[in-house]
Amino acid sequence: MRHRTCFGGIVILALWLGVTAPSYGSMAGQLPLSYRISAGSFPWTGRLHAIAFRTARIHTSTVLTKWEAGTELDLRDSASRRLYLGGDRLVPLHWRSIDADAQAVLHTPEPSGNGTRRLAWLRGDRTDATLRPRDTRLASGAGARVRVVAAPAWLPMQPGHAQFRLRHASRPVTVWIGTRDGIVHGFDAVTGKELAGFLPRAALAGSAALTVPGSAMPVAPCPRPDSIDADPSGVWRTLLLCGIPSTDRQPAAVFALDVSSPESEAPIRLLWEIPASETLPLTGQGPIRALMWIEHGARRWAALTIVTAAPETGSPAGIALLPLDRPIVNGLPSGTVPRLYLPSAGCGADTTGTRLLAASVLANASGHARAAYVVDDTGRLWRFGLDHLGATQQAEPARCLHRQRGSATAEAPIVMHPSSGPLVIYAGGGELSAIPDGRGPRGNPSRIDASVSGDGVIFRTGQPQLDTGANGWTLALPHPGESITTLDDVGPAHLSFTTLTPDGRTRSYLIEAASGESVMQTAPDGTLVRAVTGVPFDDRFGTPIAVASPTSNGGPVVPGSSTFDTFELGIWQVDGSTAHLAQNTHYRRRRGRLGWRELIRTEP
Incomplete structure (x- = not known):
């Protein structure tokens, strides 16, 4: 069982039964x-x-x-x-x-x-x-x-x-x-x-x-x-x-x-x-992320924290790696605290006065940190390379991967892992973007359009000719003044987020992470269609809850072959003493031949 937290309301939860979850024994039903x-x-x-x-x-x-x-x-x-x-x-x-x-x-x-x-x-x-x-x-x-x-x-x-x-x-x-x-x-x-x-x-x-x-x-x-x-x-x-x-x-x-x-x-x-101190101007903005690297054959650990700009010394905003395996002397870490700073400009704008808000870390299969993704207050997504840790090479300069139209919220970026490589999702005011982190050339992100359907909308790509896997996607919220308040990954292939409009109305969305489109559902006639999302909910009873549970098991894996398990992902809304299923979809997980790795298909 894996729990995910949600801002200021109900916690988002996902049940990964039989996948990578710890065993709770008799605790599971309690x-x-x-x-x-x-x-x-x-x-x-x-x-x-x-x-x-x-x-x-x-x-x-x-x-x-x-x-x-x-x-x-x-x-x-x-x-x-x-x-x-x-x-x-x-x-x-x-x-x-x-x-x-x-x-x-x-x-x-x-x-x-x-x-x-x-x-x-x-x-x-x-x-x-x-x-x-x-x-x-x-x-x-x-x-x-x-x-x-x-x-x-x-x-x-x-x-x-x-x-x-x-x-x-x-x-x-x-x-x-x-x-x-x-x-x-x-x-x-x-x-x-x-x-x-x-x-x-x-x-x-x-x-x-x-x-x-x-x-x-x-x-x-x-x-x-x-x-x-x-x-x-x-x-x-x-x-x-x-x-x-x-x-x-x-x-x-x-x-x-x-x-x-x-x-x-x-x-x-x-x-x-x-x-925080003059020599270590921490902002305290969270979440604080732990990361690991190898140095002289030993595993080193640090906590990634955000530091503010220091005009008196001319240092811009950046990140600091506070050692988790070194003693603290007079309230400060002993030895050198690695720091990485913003460059003077990025994505067509300078960084004077820029504040960094929240960070996430990309690690490889062995747990070694590869990069940190940090969102700033002007809607930019920054990549700080971490491959230099424990090596003799210099750190590569931080790169701006994307800039949104609105100012970013304090939500930490979400890093997902489709087959094409790391996909970094972040929210900025009224916009949600998914940006691939690849070394190859990248074009403009695909635009996701919204069409009104009942109380909600249906998200579809507005540029089907573009390669979303290579270029990513960006989604502008469909209602005037609408802004994102929470953002969570609710499984290996889906995103859930909530929004607020100036009139106080709250809405809940469920989309596919790889495409940015609405999830697939089976229509009454048996065809697959994009589902309606962005439905209003009563925030007096908290944020909707995402629950993923198995619906079928592919059985034991035969050597040399693979099998699929099917899961249902549902978004539940609480209204007083009653909960009702507001949105749902299915996905499949492939087992066998890949060892501990997984392949995900977002379809019934």
Whole structure:
């Protein structure tokens, strides 16, 4: 099972049964299907609902709430919560455990000197009437995403990972979310029990101020969490990577947690927490991506972070690779931090004042990083080559691959792998583009046109004579002022995205990644047709949920031959206590003769 997160609403989920999923054993039937973030009774409190409903061979289903995190937290003895404070080292979030500087930060807000009571409030105490009132211990998760961390999945060609996977095969699936009180919570996905909470040192001042009635709310400490199995320093572990975006009141920071054993006596371990500085001007924009390369025969790991331009030194915006396998000294990585910067211009425009927003990494079959794709605030997609890492060659200059008409959103690019090579999909305001990353010549992307059909539209290529595989495609949203709010890959061959128009209407789309066209469906007469997409939905109940489930199994593979498994991909919309199937399609996966690789066909 693979979970995908979705912005500010319901998590997008995909079920890859029997493909590359870890085995959950008896847990499989107990896991929620999705997670929904909602508001509490106050702007600073929130709720996290774990929901489930049936999807097999039905089109409408009753929604069940398996647990709600705020309710579960309120039932806990606050002294039993395993909360920790970050910084140079990880310490329990108890007054006697934190250092004098942290105590001073908690004492600082007016009226000063209430540090012990503020810390008790952060741990869950609600008896002090002088501090901010709340209906639940769970703070608001507005603007944050949920990250579901499963047991380790099978990773081919990764030495030592098989033993790590077997050792942690039965660990609980966890749900991670950052809330406005500065705490990153880890919940058991089956029960909703809080297993651990982490308060970054960089967020402590904002957390202390939040306890004061009438004070401003800080940003979420980890709005775009990411996770990965990695072996920095030769030891496999599951890492949670987070960024804290900068604000007028709070500098940016990034941190990395070891969440390999959330049920143990030490549920989390801190690799490092690094604040922004003049020498390392981090933006804190996430997701923070981990990447690996080989250097002198050893596997090296780093976290890819975005750095802002520094006019005082003349450095443009770029990316920095913070080592995951080197010690941190005085809050900064020891040794050299590799950095790659934007060139002076790209795609017909200069880069003065350009801000980079979000990044994704391309790795080869062995897990070695090949390139980073980064979106900027003018709608440009940049490629930073990483083949030089661990080699004697110089880094190749960053290249602008494409420029859209509108400014880019903060969505990270999605890298997909059709047979023609890497395809990078990114959104910019009212436009969605898929750009191939090939060394050969590339023409203009194919234009995708929209024709109105009922409450939605049908996307078809407007230039069928062009080679979409070689040139990519670009799609302008069909409604005036429409902008993309979420973008997710929902399987090996499809994309799901949601949009918002100025009148407040939200819509949900499902398309083929390789072509940009609407998915195929079987019409009543048996013919294959392009499906209607872009249907409106009620965002009060979160973002639609994508569910992929097997419909037929090709059976065991005979040596020298191959077989196909068929899957149904459905987009479900929740409306109160009911979920209904809004869009669906099928795809096939080829097994056999290709080893662990796959071929995908997007047709029934």
